[in-house]
Amino acid sequence: MAEISHNLLEISLSPSVPASLRNIPTKYNIIVRLWTYGFHKLLESLRRASFTSPLALEHLQDFIYYAYTFYTGLLEEPTLNPFKSGWLEALGDLARYRIAVAAMVNGGIGGQGGLTTQAVSEASKSNEDNGKSAEKKSSTDSVRSSSDLPAARIDDSPSPSIGIAAARLLDVEPEKERWRNIARDWYGAGLAEQPGTGKLHHHLGLLSREVEGEELRGIYHFVKR
Numbered sequence: 449m450a451e452i453s454h455n456l457l458e459i460s461l462s463p464s465v466p467a468s469l470r471n472i473p474t475k476y477n478i479i480v481r482l483w484t485y486g487f488h489k490l491l492e493s494l495r496r497a498s499f500t501s502p503l504a505l506e507h508l509q510d511f512i513y514y515a516y517t518f519y520t521g522l523l524e525e526p527t528l529n530p531f532k533s534g535w536l537e538a539l540g541d542l543a544r545y546r547i548a549v550a551a552m553v554n555g556g557i558g559g560q561g562g563l564t565t566q567a568v569s570e571a572s573k574s575n576e577d578n579g580k581s582a583e584k585k586s587s588t589d590s591v592r593s594s595s596d597l598p599a600a601r602i603d604d605s606p607s608p609s610i611g612i613a614a615a616r617l618l619d620v621e622p623e624k625e626r627w628r629n630i631a632r633d634w635y636g637a638g639l640a641e642q643p644g645t646g647k648l649h650h651h652l653g654l655l656s657r658e659v660e661g662e663e664l665r666g667i668y669h670f671v672k673r
Contacts, residue, residue, distance in 0.1 A: 479534040487515050487538070491545055498552055509549055516542050533641040540634035540651060543627050550624040628655055646672070 473479060494511060497504035516539065522528050523535045632655055635648045642648075653669035656662040 479531050483538050512545050533638050536634050536638035540631045543631035546627040
């Protein structure tokens with residue numbers, strides 16, 4: 449479906465095609481149909497299945513990357529520039545699907561865990577326990593060999609840690625927030641192409657609604673739609 453639509457767009461926009469045929473993409477709403485039947489329906493099916501199936505989640509991620517590459521390619525083709533706003537919106541929608549995937553992965557769907565606070569805390573506790581065990585073993589070995597000369601060995605004491613508090617201060621952007629910003633950039637680029645497009649403002653409002661402290665920005669975009 450995607451490749452057929454792509455070829456149809458290229459053929460209808462070719463300079464050698466009569467002007468009367470160049471309105472085919474608009475007349476038959478090819479841009480919207482490409483997204484709806486070529487990508488959106490399958491994306492939604494995989495997303496729903498991913499809540500209970502790790503395999504579906506894996507296929508969802510692969511398909512998102514395929515779609516992302518496909519639409520990026522359309523965006524770079526000069527002959528398809530008249531439909532640039534449609535490609536930008538699709539890329540923004542795909543970035544939002546990546547937000548959903550990041551939430552599933554970090555939530556442990558299919559047995560996969562994320563870099564959550566609990567996981568970091570457990571890792572830190574494990575390192576502390578290992579350090580105490582190593583220190584206790586070293587002390588016991590010292591008592592046992594007090595009458596002997598100490599044997600030369602490589603220092604196997606636990607490596608120093610920056611600590612859990614310092615780790616939390618590291619400026620690492622979570623994947624979910626990274627894709628949220630990417631989606632905003634695509635929708636923003638779409639608004640630059642077609643200012644005042646209500647649908648894009650609606651998408652931006654949804655993105656802002658989910659972030660603490662951005663309620664006013666969300667209201668602004670919902671009003672603008």
